[in-house]
Every structure is written in C-alpha cells, then in structure tokens.
Amino acid sequence: MRKRFDIRVQPGFATIAMFCFFLLYVPIFTLVVYAFNSGISIARWEGFSFRWFVAAWNNNLVIEAAIRSVQIAAIAAVIATAVATLAAIATTRTAGYRGLTFKYSFINMPLMVPEIVTAVALLILFSRIKVWTGYSGLGYLILAHTAFCIPFAYLPIRARLENMDLALERAAADLYATPFKVFRYITLPLLWPGILAGMMLSFVISLDDIVITEFVKSAGQETLPTYMLGQLRRAITPEMNAISTVFLLLSLAIVTIFFFLSRSNEKSD
Amino acid sequence: MRKQQELAIEVRGVGRVYGDGAGQVTALSNIFLNIRQNEFFTLLGPSGCGKTTLLRLIAGFDFPTDGEILLYGEDIAPLPPFKRPVNTVFQNYALFPHMTVAQNIGFGLEMLGRPKTEIATRVEEMLALVHMEAMRNRKVMQISGGQQQRVALARALAPKPKVLLLDEPLSALDYKLRKEMQVELKRVQAETGITFIFVTHDQEEALAMSDRIAVMSHGEVRQVGAPWEIYDRPAERFVADFIGETNFLAADVISVDGPRIRVRLSNGSLLDATYPVDLMPEGKVTIVIRPEHAQLATPSSTAMLTGQIEDLTYLGTDTHIRVRLPDTSLFTIRQQNNRVGPIGFSAGDAVSLNISEGAAQILKD
Numbered sequence: 001m002r003k004r005f006d007i008r009v010q011p012g013f014a015t016i017a018m019f020c021f022f023l024l025y026v027p028i029f030t031l032v033v034y035a036f037n038s039g040i041s042i043a044r045w046e047g048f049s050f051r052w053f054v055a056a057w058n059n060n061l062v063i064e065a066a067i068r069s070v071q072i073a074a075i076a077a078v079i080a081t082a083v084a085t086l087a088a089i090a091t092t093r094t095a096g097y098r099g100l101t102f103k104y105s106f107i108n109m110p111l112m113v114p115e116i117v118t119a120v121a122l123l124i125l126f127s128r129i130k131v132w133t134g135y136s137g138l139g140y141l142i143l144a145h146t147a148f149c150i151p152f153a154y155l156p157i158r159a160r161l162e163n164m165d166l167a168l169e170r171a172a173a174d175l176y177a178t179p180f181k182v183f184r185y186i187t188l189p190l191l192w193p194g195i196l197a198g199m200m201l202s203f204v205i206s207l208d209d210i211v212i213t214e215f216v217k218s219a220g221q222e223t224l225p226t227y228m229l230g231q232l233r234r235a236i237t238p239e240m241n242a243i244s245t246v247f248l249l250l251s252l253a254i255v256t257i258f259f260f261l262s263r264s265n266e267k268s269d
Numbered sequence: 270m271r272k273q274q275e276l277a278i279e280v281r282g283v284g285r286v287y288g289d290g291a292g293q294v295t296a297l298s299n300i301f302l303n304i305r306q307n308e309f310f311t312l313l314g315p316s317g318c319g320k321t322t323l324l325r326l327i328a329g330f331d332f333p334t335d336g337e338i339l340l341y342g343e344d345i346a347p348l349p350p351f352k353r354p355v356n357t358v359f360q361n362y363a364l365f366p367h368m369t370v371a372q373n374i375g376f377g378l379e380m381l382g383r384p385k386t387e388i389a390t391r392v393e394e395m396l397a398l399v400h401m402e403a404m405r406n407r408k409v410m411q412i413s414g415g416q417q418q419r420v421a422l423a424r425a426l427a428p429k430p431k432v433l434l435l436d437e438p439l440s441a442l443d444y445k446l447r448k449e450m451q452v453e454l455k456r457v458q459a460e461t462g463i464t465f466i467f468v469t470h471d472q473e474e475a476l477a478m479s480d481r482i483a484v485m486s487h488g489e490v491r492q493v494g495a496p497w498e499i500y501d502r503p504a505e506r507f508v509a510d511f512i513g514e515t516n517f518l519a520a521d522v523i524s525v526d527g528p529r530i531r532v533r534l535s536n537g538s539l540l541d542a543t544y545p546v547d548l549m550p551e552g553k554v555t556i557v558i559r560p561e562h563a564q565l566a567t568p569s570s571t572a573m574l575t576g577q578i579e580d581l582t583y584l585g586t587d588t589h590i591r592v593r594l595p596d597t598s599l600f601t602i603r604q605q606n607n608r609v610g611p612i613g614f615s616a617g618d619a620v621s622l623n624i625s626e627g628a629a630q631i632l633k634d
Contacts, residue, residue: 167363170330173350174357175377176428185376189367 028248035241042238052242062243065227068138072223073206075142080149081157081199085191087150088158089183093169108155110148118148119215126216136218144216145206152205153198160194161187193261200258204251277341277432277464278304278327284335285322285488296322297488300336304432304466305480309458311467313475314485315511320468323485324434327466328357340431351380356425357434361441362417364409370420371396371405377428395423398457415446422454426461435467439474451478472512476500484508501559504545505633509557516558516600517632522550530631532556535596538573542629554631560603562628565590565612565620572621576600580616588612592620 035053039046056062087107091100110118126140168190172182210225217226224247228240280302287294297319304310312320325331327338329350338346345353356377364373374395378388396402399419404412409420418438425433435454439447455478458465469475475482476496483493484507492504503509506517520532523539530542530550542556568575576592579599583606590602590612600622604612614620 165361165363167359167361168365170350171357171359171363172365172376172380173330174328174355175424176351176380177376178351178380181380185380186365 031241032245032248034238035245037238037241040237042236042241052238053246055237055239056242056246059239061222061227062224062239065222065224068221069207069223069225072138072141072145073203076145076149076206077153077199077202079142079146080202081153081195083146084150084153084198084202085157085195088154088161089187092158092161108151111151115148115211118144119212122212123215130218138221140216140218141213141221141223144212145209148209148212149202149206153202156197156201157191157194160191160197164190196261197258200254200261204254207247207251275306275341276303276339277306277308278302278466279339279342280304280323280327280336281339282336283323283326283333283338283346285319285326285331286334295488297326297333298335300490302483302490302493304464306464307462309455309465309467309478309480311469311475311479311482312485313469313472313482313511315470318485319488320470320485321436322488324357324436324466324468327432328355328434329353354428354431355434356428356430357436358421358425358438360436360438362421362438364417364420364424366408366410369406369408370401370412373409373420374423374427376424381428391427395427398426398460399423399453414442415450418442418450419453422457426457426463430463432464432466435465437468437470439469440471447474454478476512484511486511502543502545502630503557503632506555506557509632514560514601514603516560516563518556518558518598518600520554520556520631522552522554525550532629532631534574536574536594540573540624540629541627542631543627544631545633548631548633550631556629557632558600558624558629560589560601561605562625563600563602564623564625565592565602565604565614566623568619568621573624574600574622576620576622578614578616578618578620581612581614590614592622 034042034045036048036050037045038049038051084107091103091107094100105112122140122144126144130136130140164187168186169182172186173179177185208225209223210229213223214226214229217223222230224243228243231240280300283297283300284295285297287296300319300323312323314320322331326333326346329345329348329352333346336346337344340353340355345355365376368376371392375388375392378391383391392405393402396405399422401416401419401423404416404420409417412420418441421438438454439450442450451474454465454467467475467478476499479496481493481495482499484491484499486507492499492508494502499508500512503512503515509515509517518534520534520540520542523531523533525531528543530544532540532542532554534540540556544550563574566572574592574594576594579591579593581591582589585606587603587605590604592600592602594600602622606612
C-alpha cells in the first residue's frame with residue numbers, strides 16, 4: 001500500500017525484469033528438464049529417467065575430459081592467482097609513477113585481446129616448441145589457461161588491496177612487524193577473501209574455455225567443453241544435457257561460495 | 270616528574286620537502302623541539318601546518334630531508350618504524366579487523382618475539398589499564414568507537430614504548446566521549462609515566478591536556494610553552510589569533526619602563542601593556558586583550574574604552590558581548606553569568622569597558 005511518491009518505485013520495472021529473467025533462464029531450464037528425459041530426443045519428452053546421467057558417468061571419454069578440465073583449471077587457477085597476487089601488491093603498494101597505468105593495462109591485456117587472436121598465436125608458438133622439444137603434454141594448456149586467468153584473478157585482489165586501509169599495515173610496522181611479518185600477519189589474512197575470489201573466478205573461466213583450448217590442445221587432450229563441441233557433429237542426445245546440468249551445478253556451487261566469501265569480506269571491513 | 274629535565278626527543282633542524290623543482294612543497298622547515306621525559310607534549314595547529322608530518326617523521330613513516338631526530342640521544346631519523354621504540358595511536362585507530370581485542374593488544378609484543386606468558390600478562394595489564402577486560406575476546410568491529418579508542422591506546426602502550434605518539438586520536442569521538450577520553454588519557458599518562466606527543470587542531474583540547482604546547486603553522490613552530498604561556502603570553506599574532514578569542518587594538522608606544530610599556534589607544538586613552546622579551550617595541554604596535562579580561566560597566570568619563578553594544582550571545586555559562594568602539598572596530602567581551610537572570614545590558618546600550626591589570630600585551634606581527 002504505497003500512498004506517497006517513492007523514488008524506489010519505477011513503473012514497469014517488475015514486468016521488464018520478469019521478461020528478462022524469462023529469456024535468460026527458459027533455455028537453461030529446458031536443458032535441465034530434458035537431461036531427465038527417458039527418450040533419445042532432446043525436444044520430445046518421453047518420461048522421467050536418470051539414464052543419461054548414468055550414460056555420461058559410464059562414458060570414459062566424458063569422465064576423462066572432465067578430470068582433465070578440472071586438473072587444468074585447478075593448476076591454472078592456483079598459478080594465476082599467485083602471480084596475480086604478487087602483481088596486485090606490486091601495483092598498489094607503491095607510490096604512483098609514470099608507467100603504472102601502462103602496467104595495469106598490460107596485466108589486463110588478455111581481457112581486451114580477442115581470444116581467437118591469442119589462440120592462433122599460441123597455436124603457432126606452441127607447435128614450434130613442440131617440434132623443438134618433443135614435449136606434448138598438458139603443460140601447454142595449463143600455461144595458456146594460466147595466462148588468460150591472470151587478469152580475472154588480478155581484478156578482485158587489486159580491488160581488495162585498494163580498499164584496505166594503509167594505516168593497518170603502517171600500524172603493524174609501528175608495532176615492530178618487519179615488512180615480511182606485515183604481509184604475513186596483516187596483508188595476507190585481510191587479502192585472503194580477495195585471493196579466494198580471484199582463484200574461483202579463474203577456475204570457472206578456465207573450466208569454461210573453449211576457443212584457446214581448441215587451438216592449443218594436442219590429440220587426445222579433450223576438455224569437457226571441447227568434447228561437447230565435438231559431439232555436436234553427431235546427433236545430440238540428452239547425454240549432453242546431463243553433462244551440462246552437472247556442469248551448471250558445479251558452477252552454481254562455486255558462485256555460491258564466491259558470494260559467501262565476498263559477504264564475509266564486507267563484514268570484516 | 271623528577272627526571273623531567275632529561276630529553277626524550279630532540280628535534281634538530283628538521284625539514285621535510287616534497288617533490289623537486291617548481292612543484293616543490295615544504296611541509297616542515299627548520300624545526301627545533303626539545304620534548305622532555307614524561308611530558309605530555311602537544312603539537313597544535315590548523316590543518317596543513319605540518320604537525321602530522323612531524324609526527325610521521327618521529328614514528329618513521331616518513332623521513333626528514335634535513336636535520337636529525339634524537340631519541341634519548343640516538344639519531345632515529347634513518348630507522349624504519351619497526352626498529353623504533355616509539356608507538357602510535359592512529360587517528361582512525363587502525364585496529365586489525367581480523368583479530369580480537371586481546372590479539373590486537375598483544376601484537377606488538379608478539380612481533381618482538383616475547384614469550385607467550387609475558388604477552389598474556391601484559392595484555393591483561395593493558396586491558397585493566399583501559400578498563401576493557403570484559404571485551405578481550407571481542408572482534409574489534411563489535412565494539413564502540415570509544416572502546417576502539419581504548420584498545421588502540423592499550424595496543425600502542427603494551428610494548429612499553431619510550432615515547433607514545435597520538436595522531437588526533439579523539440577527533441572521531443562525540444563531544445562527551447571526547448571529554449571523558451581526555452581525562453582518561455591524562456590518567457593513563459600519569460600511571461604509565463610514558464612521554465606522550467599528542468597532535469591536535471583543537472586548541473581547547475591542547476590547553477586542557479598538555480604540559481607544554483608547540484603551536485605550528487605553515488611548517489614552522491611559532492611558539493612553545495605551557496598552556497598558560499601560549500594563552501596569556503602569545504608570542505605573535507598567529508598564536509594569539511589561533512588560541513582562543515582575542516581582541517586586537519592598534520596603539521602607539523609612548524614610553525618603555527622595564528617590562529612595562531605605556532601605549533596610547535586610538536581614542537587617546539593610555540594603557541600599560543607587557544611585551545615578549547625578544548621584542549623591542551616602538552612606533553605603531555598591535556595590542557591584544559582576551560575577551561574575559563575586560564568587563565562591562567555603565568558609561569563613565571574615566572573609562573579606558575567606551576562604545577555601544579552591538580549584540581549579545583547567551584552561552585549558558587557566560588555571555589559574549591560585542592561592543593562597537595568609536596573607531597568602528599568590534600571588541601568582544603566574555604562575561605561569566607555568575608548571577609541568575611539576564612546580565613542587565615542589551616543591544617544598543619552605551620557602555621564603558623574596564624580592562625584588567627596586566628591583561629594587555631603587545632604582539633609581534
């Protein structure tokens with residue numbers, strides 16, 4: 001019962017919002033529903049069943065690709081976060097100087113450069129290296145993923161550092177903490193939520209990547225997304241829906257953790 | 270108080286210049302200060318006067334471009350903050366949000382690598398000193414501003430620093446709490462016997478708390494002295510103007526007789542005034558009279574000054590009366606309301622002003 005003018009009320013807002021949510025989520029909803037289809041079609045409902053989840057679980061290619069995806073994402077996220085943390089500290093705990101802005105953009109460059117360009121460049125570079133060294137393991141994918149994950153890890157960490165009161169570090173130094181101890185006991189604990197956020201963001205970004213992976217991977221190095229892309233060439237069964245659904249749940253879980261972390265983040269400020 | 274002659278801090282010709290070339294900014298120039306052991310010493314001045322810069326130089330967050338800073342005879346200016354036996358209470362306390370009250374207080378001792386039992390004992394002592402025993406396991410975000418202030422004080426005192434620096438620590442508190450903490454700080458200083466260097470822009474706070482005050486402006490120390498000296502014997506116009514309210518009157522020097530000097534005011538009346546030792550007054554001078562050193566009276570021909578009441582401001586404990594003098598300048602009087610009811614004068618009344626013996630002083634401009 002609103003009687004008076006209220007700045008928070010915008011006529012039609014609810015309707016438009018509903019429409020947008022509808023557009024965004026109906027396809028995903030359909031996808032999830034058909035993951036439970038007992039028939040072979042992804043468009044015609046024939047009854048409820050878990051058969052496609054079982055099929056995916058028993059499909060060695062899927063499991064291998066999933067394990068490989070998680071492996072790459074985990075290693076790339078950890079390395080990228082470590083590098084990004086150091087970069088963030090170096091670019092915030094310093095007096096401004098000429099070239100600092102250039103460094104920011106340099107670190108964030110992978111966000112700007114079209115992924116396909118990076119992909120082609122890496123393909124050419126890595127194929128040379130493969131010939132020279134004879135090595136064709138997962139290292140290339142991990143390296144490539146690490147590179148494009150760095151800016152995603154860097155941004156939340158830098159934001160957290162910039163919001164941190166410098167007086168805290170000064171107070172610690174005043175209380176006889178050497179620069180290393182200041183980092184160990186003050187900066188790092190306060191930065192931790194930012195670091196975790198950066199790591200999870202990197203993990204998700206890496207897990208999801210398809211363009212660079214497709215170009216860089218050697219034979220037999222399918223990740224989950226490239227495997228699924230490969231399946232498009234054949235007839236699609238609800239198995240794809242089932243895999244996607246599990247993928248979705250995994251992402252949701254990570255986003256939820258991310259949310260709670262950033263909330264505890266605000267509380268401690 | 271016995272050992273007050275010993276110097277805790279000697280600031281010798283300290284200067285701090287930022288930048289170079291045309292963009293050069295002088296934050297401090299040629300500062301000399303001797304701060305005695307056990308003293309409550311205040312750096313007072315308007316914002317931008319360099320008082321905080323000086324404190325940062327003593328703490329080690331910044332380094333002087335000139336001069337040296339001695340702590341009990343040892344030059345500490347080149348040492349980083351973590352090697353100086355000096356601790357700071359920060360303006361916004363800078364308590365560590367991820368630690369409890371007790372952990373905050375114990376941090377300094379822990380960094381010094383003291384044994385756990387010693388730290389625990391000292392933390393308890395400090396909690397008792399600032400009356401925060403009940404809060405020891407709270408996170409610092411769960412306690413009030415006044416309590417945070419106490420924790421910040423306890424944390425800085427826990428490692429038994431030789432000198433405690435306080436950077437406008439009371440400015441974030443409301444009036445009543447600020448008054449309480451002023452008393453509290455004085456008590457803690459007396460109990461611990463540690464030299465306090467206190468930075469504030471609040472002259473009332475400085476007068477109330479300090480043993481001695483250094484008044485600063487534009488990166489220079491203008492006057493150092495006990496609160497009464499700063500207030501009653503300002504060395505120059507800036508100090509007189511900055512501390513309390515003041516009336517400035519133009520006058521001509523008639524004769525000098527030892528510490529006394531006779532001047533003629535613009536209305537022709539003669540007045541005896543004192544003057545700072547380093548000044549040899551002659552010709553045209555400015556004299557200063559505090560508002561509480563003049564009294565209103567009914568007009569009389571023998572009065573030193575006469576005028577007309579411009580307005581009155583009732584302030585509870587006293588009343589401010591502004592009197593328009595014949596030369597059109599305004600003279601402020603502060604009269605205590607020591608009787609119940611109105612003071613018996615109203616705007617527009619013709620009045621005369623009596624000036625207390627010894628209240629007038631000549632200023633350096």
